[in-house]
Amino acid sequence: MSMNVQMPQFPEPYWRELELQGFQALMEDQSFDITIVGGGIAGITTGYLLANEGMKVAIVDAGKILNGTTGHTTAKVTAQHNLIYDEFINHFGEEKTKLYYESASTAIDSIVRIIQEKQIDCDYSQEDAYIYSISDKYAEKIEKEAEAYKRLGIDGNITNSIPFDIKIKNALIMKNQGQFHPLKYLKKLVEEFIKKGGVIFENTTAIDIEEGTNPKLITRSGYKINSKYIIMTSHFPFYDKKGLYFARMYPERAYVIAVTTKTAFPGGMYISADEPTRSLRYTPYNGEKLVLVSGENHQTGQGPDTLKHYVELEKFASEVLGIESYNYRWSTQDLTTLDKLPLIGPITENHPNILTATGFRKWGMTNSMTAARLLKDLILERENPYFDLFSPSRFNTDPSLRKFISTNLDVAGHLLKGKLEFVPKDPSDLANEEGSVVMVNGKRAGAYKDEDGQLHLVDTTCTHLGCEVEWNHGDHTWDCPCHGSRFSIDGEVIEGPAKKPLNKLQ
Incomplete structure (x- = not known):
């Protein structure tokens, strides 16, 4: 490379x-x-x-x-909140689902009105939003979602192609959505x-x-x-x-890379219905288009080495558009309620x-x-x-x-796993700029060795409800797999629900 x-x-x-x-x-x-x-x-x-x-x-x-x-x-100003309207009609009925769509559409209008009234130069552009499928299973879901669009009066239609080298089954367009520099x-x-x-x-x-x-x-x-x-x-x-x-909520992390591309980005905003999620949009950048490639969702503190998620997005961007320069990477955390x-x-x-x-x-x-x-x-x-x-x-x-039960069984499982886990690693095993769960005086601890060889040691017991935090290699943080609290290498709270920092160890 x-x-x-x-x-x-x-x-x-x-x-x-x-x-x-x-x-x-x-x-x-x-x-x-x-x-x-x-x-x-x-x-x-x-x-x-x-x-x-x-x-x-x-x-x-x-x-x-x-x-x-x-x-x-990623700052998409859209009412196309993934595949949601068919699901909401089935769960809540057409009337409540229409209210949800109207709330999002009204929000877009309100944002645009503020931008116009205050003459805010924030790179706002009106773009069509696409959700696409690469499998038969999700192609069928998109067809059902298109029916929901019709029932709710949403301006959109199905297409069989998007302007990328991605083999899709179909895609659903929601017209006249937006994006901006938040x-x-x-x-x-x-x-x-x-x-x-x-x-x-x-x-x-x-x-x-x-x-x-x-x-x-x-x-x-x-x-x-x-x-x-x-x-x-x-x-x-x-x-x-x-x-x-x-x-009543569960936290998920997602990852973003920002690149300039060898193939010109055609405009529009795109998201895959299939997992792992892939999302594409652009933002103006030094006279060209900076493409934001995002996805790789997983519950906070769970899953494989988090650096892998950035690698997968880079691979996708290389295959679909070609990478000219790799300018930024970051991750984000979102909370999803049970319904x-x-x-x-x-x-x-x-x-x-x-x-x-x-x-x-x-x-x-x-x-x-x-x-x-x-x-x-x-x-x-x-x-x-x-x-x-x-x-x-x-x-x-x-x-x-049902979701309440499964979410809290998952929490209980991680609570027990962290308490019973055997950790063979010692702080002295770490290389510079490496973090890991280790054993200190016979107890589980979190260690990070910085670029100068300085060791940062914390108690891995989350100060919210006592789950054991895990090392996030991609972002250099300690993340709780139970309720999504996140802490710095020195244990300071980055993200709640925890209010108190992790205890520092000598």
């Missing part, structure tokens, strides 16, 4: 090349109308809409804003939010809530924010209050002033806008057609109950 197509050494998303304004940490007790925990697309959009309504809003982030799932997305778009929303009096606190970790008429957000530093409503848009809600969110519908609204029926938005599956661009509009309407006591559809208090026994 020539030098210019070597895999980048460390994961770094293309979107994060954009320079963003920094914000101070919270340094004293404060009061606001609304406090939003989580500075991704859902939190910033919600804050922007509420500030436009004259509300005094604070956004709090444990790290830097736009550095979580939003900063690692951080260019959100950078403008942040500026508008600040202009309207909004406040952002970075490096401020929320750890608890004091309930009441005016709930108080408590931070790790001991400062409090008093407000009428607290909204959790922190990907995973850090405050559960018997909502059992960790048992595949997001959870948006009060965390439980008894907590009307503590709200959440989570479980967007892999479609956070549209679901975030849906959530922001719904949460704004809840707070302002306005009508919204989607309150019941996305209510976190819903519980559909079909298919949720």
